[in-house]
Amino acid sequence: MKGTSLGEFEELCLLAVGILQEDAYGVSVKEQVEKYSGRKSTLSTIHSTLIRLEKKGFLESRMGGATELRGGRTKRIFRITSLGKKSMNEARELRSRMWDHIPKILWEGGAV
Amino acid sequence: MDTPTPSRILTRILSWFCREDRIEEIEGDLAELFFERATTSNIKKAHMFYAWNILKAFQWSNLKKFTQMKTSKGLLINYIITSVRSLRRNRVYALINYFGLTLGLSSVLFAFIAIQYEYSFDRFAESDNIYRVVLHKQDQAKMNYSSNVPYPMATAIRNEIQGAGKVTGFHYSEMEKVKYDNELRYVNNVVFADSEFFEVLNFEVLSGNPKRILNSPGQALITDEMSMVLFGEADPIGRIIKLADENIEIAGVVSSPTQTHLDFNLIVSYPTLSSQFTADFDAINSWSMVLSGYCYLKLPSNDNLQSVEKRLYQLVQKYHEGTEKENNNYYLQALNDIHFNKRYADPRISTVSKDYLLILSSVSLFIMIIACINFINLNTAMASRRAREAGVRKVLGARPGQLINQFVLESMILTLVSLLSAMFVTWLILPFYNTFMNKELVISFSDHTFLIGSTALFVIVSLLAGWYPAFMISQFKAIRALKSEYSSVTLKGAGLRKFLVSFQFVISQIMIIGTLIVFSQIEFIRNKDLGFDQDAIITAPLFSRDSTELRKLKSILLQHKDIKHVSFGLGAPTSNNDLGTSFTFTNKENLEEANIRLKTVDNDYMETYGLRLLAGQWLTSSTTWQSKKNEFVINESALNAMGIENPIDVIGQNIELGINHMSGPIIGVVQNFHVRSLHEEIPPTVMLYFPRLHYEAGLKISGLNVPETLETIESAWQSVYPDEILQYTFMDDLLDQFYIQDKKILLLFNIFSWTSIFIACLGLFGLIAFTIHQKMLEIGIRKVFGAKSLHIIWILSTRLLLLVCAATIISFPLAFVAMNRWLEGFAYRVDISPFYFILALLITLLITVGSVGYRAFKASIINPIRILRNE
Incomplete structure (x- = not known):
């Protein structure tokens, strides 16, 4: 199904938004992604990913929360939509289902 | 600490391309x-990071939707193809435009770099708050301006004026004798500075503690650089040099100053300064003697400017005596003004007048406009071909x-x-300009202002030149x-072309008149009787008295x-070698005073x-070698005074x-x-022994056997001053030095005016x-009906010639006003005679006939059958 699939980086961003709840916007999402994945990302990558996710309907956004630190400009705060939750769950289930099918012996036994 | 803010320009760039939402x-x-x-690492990095982020934000999804961008890619390619084709088809016209635009753009780029260079002088930390104390001294005739102030000035300001901030005073010597390793040298530009020197002017110190030194x-x-000259690669620290009679230890290294009015090779501590460096005058503690002392200060805030100047006036009242109490006053000159202001400048410092920069930029703009006019004229004329x-x-x-x-x-x-x-041409020109004007201009493609400029x-040139013809065709x-x-006959735009062509003539004529007048003024100066004989005279410095x-x-x-003949004097x-002072005389039983220049001379x-x-x-x-009695010779100006x-x-x-207070009788008057x-x-000048x-x-000298004569002179100096190096000058060369700047401007004028005339042609x-x-x-048809060749040439060129005349x-008037202003800078000058104007008119007429004539002539002798056969 085109448009509903989640890319790996997209999934990271979605998860970060989930963690942050009410405080998910560009910079904070970037921080979370960097914190958990341990890899550097640029703001513009995060931005375009968030916007793509919004287009797909997984996120919704509103403006709010201006601070002085931002030169008085408001943030775009993201929230996961129900569609987003659903697709996150699907992704998770898909993985666990596939995990289940990896033969245990092969996996835990080390070298084949 | 101020909170840092992200660069506003970059933010604006972002808002320029980024979608509003x-x-x-x-x-x-x-x-x-x-x-x-900015808080976790340094500010510079934060700025770079910011710029990088903005660059990364330049993404398709973030871009504004430009309405004009709807032109499809295929159409764009088609435009380019047709453009190139049309340029190739009208090769001659394209080349004319290309050459014109290249020359015009080069002159603008060049002026841009030159002006940017001049404005980058004297960039110190907080340079907006740095000032130099200058002296205004009133005498009967006029106000005298000087950047030299009494030596105790700096200390007085530091101790007595609150809110003056950092103050430094120093003595500036143009040349000192330096001996190192038994080798004698002259070192130019030696500063004797007090300990706050580097706090006011933050020259880069490479090693040593400047305050302590x-x-x-x-x-x-x-x-x-000087260290390389004196010591080569070796470490200069701790080395002892002999400066005049003092032993000086080198205790620190500064990087050589660039682009500043205050050039130096050596900074000696102020306590070292003694009267042997001030021509044996006891000037160091004197308020009444002004030699080569300077005082600079860095105000904590520019709000203090007026109050400090007011307090300077109180210093005058406190320390000056006699008439100096009323006649002297001190002001603060902004550091940023020094490079452009001739008023206070020593002759050794080359200032650049803002007028010169204005002339440079306007002339280059004019050349650019002429090139644009060519473009508009040719393209509107040829519009019918694209119809x-x-x-x-x-x-x-x-x-x-x-x-x-x-x-x-x-x-x-094309642009x-x-x-x-043009960038290439400018790059080629710059080295010549640098050697010629003694400057260090560089074209830097990584420089922001240059790139933005x-x-x-x-954008401006392609719109200026391209928009009108494009608009006309689109209609x-x-x-x-x-x-x-x-066809070009029925097309509008002929009126505009006439106007533009006459405008070109206006510019060309102004430039020609300018060049002519500058040229004759300089010739006038060179040939003017200076009131003395300047031929076959050699001057050389004396090393003892x-x-x-x-x-x-x-x-x-x-x-x-x-x-x-041999004569000793100041x-x-x-020359610039004289002393300023005053003299008192009795005029109808009243004691009067006048300012004079004093020259010391001898009997020969x-x-x-x-x-x-x-x-x-x-x-x-008899009066000179022995007597203690003073006798004076004055000049005509003093007589008039x-x-x-x-x-x-x-x-x-x-x-x-x-x-x-030397007094004595006047024994002679010279012309x-x-x-x-x-x-x-x-x-007014007074001469005495x-x-x-x-x-x-x-x-x-007789002017015969010059090399031999010079050898004699050198050996004579050698025998009397074995420790010194003779540097002699021919009088003519010395005099040329005074007008070298004018000559250079003349040459520039020449180049620019011929370039503009060439493009107009x-x-x-x-x-x-x-x-x-x-x-x-x-x-x-005219030829068939019997018109003569000459008549046809006449028909073709009268209109243009009329335009030439109309342009005058x-x-x-413009040229008259401008040149009058330039000539005002000379006390002795040529009159602006009608001759220059008539000559300029003739030259432009001649040039027009020259560029039109050949084509017109060829057209006039053509066989009419060849033209009419096809009809």
Whole structure:
């Protein structure tokens, strides 16, 4: 199904938004992604990913929360939509289902 | 600490390309990241990171939707192809435009770099708050301006004026004798600075603690370049050099100053300064003697400016005595003003007047405009050739806006190619300009302002040149265009072309008149009688004032048959070597005072330099070598200052000088000679014998066997001053130094005006070629009816010649005003005669006939059958 699939980086961003709840916007999402994945990302990558996710309907956004630190400009705060939750769950289930099918012996036994 | 803010320019760039609905959050996020960076690491990195982020934000999804961008890619390619084709088809016209634009753009780029260079002078930390104390000294005749102040000034300000911030005082010596490793050298520009020098002017210190060094007597900092000269690669720290009679330890290194009015090679601590560095005058603690002392300060805030100046006035009241209490006043000159203000400048500092920069920029802009005019003229004239193409495009649905886009794009292509060539040309020119003007301009493609400037130039020029022709073509009615109803005869725009061509003539004529007047003024100066004989005179510095040594030197020199006269004094008649002081005299029983220049001379001075005596006698040898009695010779200006008409009447009158209250009778009057350059009027001058101030020898030679004579002079100096190096100068060279700046400006003027005339000619050439092409039929028919060749040439060129004449209505008055202003800088100048204007008119007429004539002639002798056969 085109448009509903989640890319790996997209999934990271979605998860970060989930963690942050009410405080998910560009910079904070970037921080979370960097914190958990341990890899550097640029703001513009995060931005375009968030916007793509919004287009797909997984996120919704509103403006709010201006601070002085931002030169008085408001943030775009993201929230996961129900569609987003659903697709996150699907992704998770898909993985666990596939995990289940990896033969245990092969996996835990080390070298084949 | 101020909170850092992200660069506003970068933010604006972001808002320029970014979609409105995205900009808010992106700006906010970037600002947040910037502050985080700025606090966790340094600000510079934060700025770089910010710029990088903005660059990364340049993504398709973030871009504004430009309405104009709807032109499809295929159409764009088609535009480019047709543009290139059309340029190739009209090769001659394209080349004319290309050359014109390249020259025009080069001159603008060049002026841009030159002006940017001049404005980058004296960039210190907080340079907006740095000031120099300057002296205004009133005398009867005029106000005298100087950047030299009494030596105790800095200490007085530091101790007595609150809110003056950091203050530094220093002595500046143009040349000092330095001995190291038994080798003697002259080191230029030696500063004796007090310990706050580096706090006011933050020159880069490479090693050593400047504050401590400048507090300790006998220590100095050296520039890295000077260190290379004196010590080579070796570490300069701890080395001892001998400066005059002092042993100086090098304790620190500064990097050589660049682009500053305050050039130096050595900074010696102020406590080292003694009277041996101030010509044995006891000036260091004196308020009444002004030699080469300077005082700079860095105000904590510019709000203090007025209050500090007010307090300076109180210092005058407190420390100055006598008439100086009323006549002297001190002001603060902004550091940023020093490089551009000639008023306070020493002769050794080259300032650049803002007028010069204004002339440079306007002349280069004019050249650019001339090139643009060519472009507009040729393209509107040739619009008929593109009419059919425009018609077809319109029939196929092109809107006027799209047509404009297409033709502007064409001009952009040409402009871009020209701009790239212009950069190359500028790059080629700069080294020549640098050696010629003694500057260090560089073209730097990584420089922001240069890149932004040239981009702006590109956009402006391609719009300026391309928009009107494009607009005109876009307005064609499709049907009429396809019926070939547009020809250059029926086209509008002829009026505009006439106007533009006359405008070109206006500019060319102004430049020609300017060049002519500058040229004749400089010739006038070079040939003006200076009031003394300047041929075959050599001047050389004296290294001691010891009378036995001087006598010995004189006798050795005079033994040679080709050395006619030898004279010692403060300096040649026209030189910067004189002292400013005042003298008092009795005028109708009132004691009056006047400011004068004082020149010290000896009994042979008049004969050596060929001064002309008007009355009385010159100082005789009996008065000079021995006597303690003072006798004075004055010049005509001094006579006038005393209010006496007949020189005989002044002989025997007693006068008293401001210096040391020396008094004595006037024994002679000489005809005026130029004491300073011809930029200045001849000041009242008094000459006396005063061997303590004999610093220069003047030698009148026969002019025969010059090399041999020079050898004799050198060996004479060698025998009297074994420790010194002789540096002699020919008087003519010395005099040339005064006008070298004017000469250089003349040459620049020449180059610029010929460039502009050349471009204008190119345009005329193209225009006339086109007109003839269009008028071929007319010419053919006229010839069939018996018109003579000359008549045809006449028809073709009268209009242009009329335009040339019409242009004078504007160009003459403008040129008159401008040149009058330039000439005001000279006290002695040529009159602006009608001759220059008539000559300029003739030259432009000639040039027009020259560029039009050949084509017109060729057209006039053509066989009419060849033209009319096809009809």
